[in-house]
Amino acid sequence: MKKHYKNGWIKALFAVLFVFGLGATFYIFSNESNPDSSLIINKEKQDIGKFSEQELAQKDILDSLNILKLAYDVAILEKTALSQQLELERKNIENLTEIIKASKNPSTDQIILYRKQFSDLRQSLNTSVLEVKKLKSQNKNLLSEIEDQNVVMYQQKAENDTLISKQKKLESTLKDASKLAMNNFKVVALREKKSGLELETDKAKNAQKLKVSFTINGNSIAKTGKRIFYIQVLDQRNKVLGEDKLIEFGNDKALVYSFIVAVDFQGKPVNVYGILNSDDGHFPKGTYFINFFDKQEIFGSTSITLE
Template identity: 80%
Template sequence: MTQLGRKYSIKALFAILFVFGLGATLYIFGNESGIVSDSSKTLTDKKEELFILSKHAMVQKEILDSLNTLKVAYDAAILEKTTLSEQLEFEKKNIENLMEIIKASKNPSIEQIILYRKQLSDLRNSLNSSVLEVKKLKYQNKNLLSEIENQNVVMYKQKTENDTLVSKQKKLESTLKDASKLTANNFKVVALREKKSGKELETYKAKNAQKLKVSFSVNGNSIAKTGKKIFYVQVLDQKNNVLGEDKIVEFGNNKALVYSFIVATDFQGKPANVYGILNADESHFPKGTYFVNFFDKQEIMGSTSITLE
């Protein structure tokens, strides 16, 4: 090969090496760009997740703060010592139960936050109504007492009218007390296992728990409406999932409730015991603590819990 030929061969070799090196460089930089892009996307997703969790925690704290403020307001109303004090004590207990439920919630879902807000709104509306009723009752009592005192200074012929006013006052207080809402107590939940014979035995072991039996007692009330009375039961697992039917019932005015199942009783004005059964989705319930809430429509009546080992 001549010297000129060798010179052209060397130049061609350098050109090939240059093209190959440029392609490899572009491939490496392209892969690095893809890695950086994927890392940025993962970091963004984590930031969004942390932001959502932080926002939910802030909302949860705001609801608890509002409930605590509401509880203080109930204490002030109870100090008025009217015929509504017993009812106010019961509603205050509802607040405390709801606060315990929210405190026990870990990373609540949007649906739970909406439910908590609705329950807070219901309790606040109930307080406003009760406060107005207390003021009205005090005003009426004050007016009646004033009229009675004024009638005491007139002639004997006015005594009958005075007695009538006193009778009206007592009748008003009695009516307010008897017309109170239905109340319940003795909230219980037990886990059951069923033997081959069909007999059911109570258990605290998760591997044996096939059913959750919930029960409570409705207090008697001769003034309350009689007939079929429906109550809603909400069972939450350790992940705050609503077990059972997991259905939503709407009561109007943007009020709704997510419940596990329904229980009913034929209320005739006398005390009644109510119970219901929740079967495990699989062969048994997983380990953990289960919270059970009892509702009369959208109003929570009480709560209880059970821990399966």
């Protein structure tokens, strides 16, 4: 606001001084075009002993230069690409002003030269003012285009963000939907007869095997092919029975398992089972806990107690 107020005040002052300068300039050139009138006026001034003809012309040119310098000040305040050029021209005005001030009793030829230089500077300003208006108009249009582009870019970014968000949700949905669902987690103890027939038992002294099983539900969008699952059997002392092997998954996670089971999954429901044999011919009394893993993720558990 202060800058606009200052610019407005300077422009108003420039308008008043410019009108005055036009009058002064008109007066200067009218004197030159009408020598008789100039002689009469100068004669009157000589009569009162104040200024010579050259001194009066010198003073008028200095006044016009001061007004012209103020006009350059106003143009420079617009801060366009021409500001540097305008500052150089204003410096030329200051230099010409100093030269004229230093000139004592300038000759008629000098006055004519000063007027010519003043006229050139004024014409240069007129040209520059038109160019400044053109640049301001171009800048205004450019700013308008930039604002329009910013609006379009903002809208496009919002649309992209929405699409990315929807894509992430879809990917998450597909990922969740493609996961296998398991149920019917079971474990039974078996004893084997001489004939090879296997019978279920809940007696520890007869339990030679632990048979674990579960069902994979059908899933048409899940990855098909060979799938491996890890079975972990813990006794009452929390010891891992069976192979007792460690596997690392490369993401700072690892698992100690008892044995693995594999299945060829083709999108349809399938029953999976595995056998853990006793090392001593039977399992000691107690409760056994069985955990089912798909890599490092546990997806089910069950237990059995042998008497």
